[in-house]
Amino acid sequence: MCGIGLGVVGVAACAYLSRRRRPSDAESTRFPRPPPPQSPSATRRKRGPSWTRRHSALVLSAALCFLALSTALRAWQFTPTPPIDEAAQVARACGCASFACLRSAFATPSSYFKVPHFWIGGGQKCGTTTLYATLARHPQIMAPEPKEPGYFAWPAPARLAAERWYVRDALRLGDACDRGLGKVATFDGTAYYLQWGGPVARALKASAPWAKIVLVFREPVARAMSWLQHMAMKYPAIPSCLHHRPMDCCVQQSWFLSGVHHLGGSKYYKHLKDWIDAGWRVDDDIHVVRFEQMIESPRGFRDAYRAILDFLGLDPGPAANMTRDDTQPANRRSVVPYNVSRRAYEAMVDEVRQDAANLEELLGVDFGWHRYWARQLAQCDRDRLCRVPLLPPPLSVRTL
Numbered sequence: 281m282c283g284i285g286l287g288v289v290g291v292a293a294c295a296y297l298s299r300r301r302r303p304s305d306a307e308s309t310r311f312p313r314p315p316p317p318q319s320p321s322a323t324r325r326k327r328g329p330s331w332t333r334r335h336s337a338l339v340l341s342a343a344l345c346f347l348a349l350s351t352a353l354r355a356w357q358f359t360p361t362p363p364i365d366e367a368a369q370v371a372r373a374c375g376c377a378s379f380a381c382l383r384s385a386f387a388t389p390s391s392y393f394k395v396p397h398f399w400i401g402g403g404q405k406c407g408t409t410t411l412y413a414t415l416a417r418h419p420q421i422m423a424p425e426p427k428e429p430g431y432f433a434w435p436a437p438a439r440l441a442a443e444r445w446y447v448r449d450a451l452r453l454g455d456a457c458d459r460g461l462g463k464v465a466t467f468d469g470t471a472y473y474l475q476w477g478g479p480v481a482r483a484l485k486a487s488a489p490w491a492k493i494v495l496v497f498r499e500p501v502a503r504a505m506s507w508l509q510h511m512a513m514k515y516p517a518i519p520s521c522l523h524h525r526p527m528d529c530c531v532q533q534s535w536f537l538s539g540v541h542h543l544g545g546s547k548y549y550k551h552l553k554d555w556i557d558a559g560w561r562v563d564d565d566i567h568v569v570r571f572e573q574m575i576e577s578p579r580g581f582r583d584a585y586r587a588i589l590d591f592l593g594l595d596p597g598p599a600a601n602m603t604r605d606d607t608q609p610a611n612r613r614s615v616v617p618y619n620v621s622r623r624a625y626e627a628m629v630d631e632v633r634q635d636a637a638n639l640e641e642l643l644g645v646d647f648g649w650h651r652y653w654a655r656q657l658a659q660c661d662r663d664r665l666c667r668v669p670l671l672p673p674p675l676s677v678r679t680l
């Protein structure tokens with residue numbers, strides 16, 4: 281403060297000293313200017329003293345300016361920022377039941393986890409249940425109840441009405457505070473937010489702009505077929521094509537090829553673009569996981585998990601201590617391959633091929649899906665029928 285005060289005084293002084301004094305009209309009349317000098321020697325005699333005075337004033341004011349500016353600059357640079365009272369921030373956040381309250385409690389930068397710290401998704405049947413169970417065992421994480429609150433996919437009035445429930449019950453703010461809010465990371469495990477696009481991306485951005493996003497992407501054709509199977513098996517009371525027709529027939533229907541929960545839901549690039557347009561940044565805010573890496577071996581799962589923990593700023597230790605059982609699927613339904621005609625398989629691949637290429641280019645990741653489709657189509661030609669396993673064997677991938 282002193283430095284800034286001195287700086288201001290110095291600048292004012294230098295402005296005063298360096299200004300050019302002009303005589304007023306009255307002064308000019310009372311003290312008329314001397315007539316122009318007659319000879320060079322006379323000029324030198326008359327100019328001498330006033331020139332020295334004027335220039336020494338200028339040098340003095342320049343020195344003062346320099347001194348004042350450097351003092352002010354040093355004071356500005358080294359004024360210590362007051363320490364953030366993290367305990368007070370946490371105490372305030374613990375009383376919140378809305379995002380407006382959380383945002384104001386978390387307004388200043390801090391080193392601890394905000395609420396929610398992250399979201400895991402990518403699409404239904406991308407392994408988020410296994411990931412949810414794994415994350416829930418991490419000592420620094422508090423898992424949401426239920427796994428998929430779906431809150432950000434609701435229309436704004438419904439969100440407003442349920443905000444208290446989401447913040448306090450689903451994200452378990454009270455429990456997190458009991459364990460020491462800021463030290464535990466809370467999250468939302470709603471798999472399908474990605475496919476709901478712009479409105480969800482904007483709602484999350486407006487509510488919790490600090491949230492980190494983890495997306496798991498599964499080979500697009502297998503994901504869509506697995507979803508169809510999941511709905512038919514999990515909800516026998518809900519009419520499903522698979523209840524009375526074979527998979528080959530169902531996957532050729534237009535609702536399957538373009539429906540947003542079916543093959544349309546596997547157009548990851550198209551959906552991810554909506555999120556990027558809403559201000560979420562790949563790498564900084566979004567971490568992408570290859571489903572096939574997670575399922576190919578316990579080691580693949582551990583590596584994928586460790587990369588997620590690194591991205592989230594959490595202790596990676598638990599990834600190293602995972603047992604083989606910890607890496608097993610939480611809700612596996614795909615056991616035997618489905619028989620599908622070549623025509624049907626090719627139509628599905630054609631539907632998602634370009635989107636997958638765009639995704640690889642955007643992320644700089646090789647998912648290995650193109651080579652897998654080529655292998656699968658070669659098998660179709662060889663056996664005159666495609667046998668499509670929904671959990672494929674390990675895919676070869678390259679570093680792009």
Ligand SMILES: Nc1ncnc2c1ncn2[C@@H]1O[C@H](COP(=O)(O)OS(=O)(=O)O)[C@@H](OP(=O)(O)O)[C@H]1O
Nearest residue numbers: 404405406407408409410506575607609612613614
């Ligand atoms: N570790 C591991 N190894 C092999 N397979 C695995 C693994 N983790 C998840 N999975 C498979 O992921 C599918 C379930 O995904 P989700 O949990 O996201 O489904 S859901 O949308 O939440 O219902 C489900 O696929 P389907 O078997 O096709 O249903 C699981 O088998």
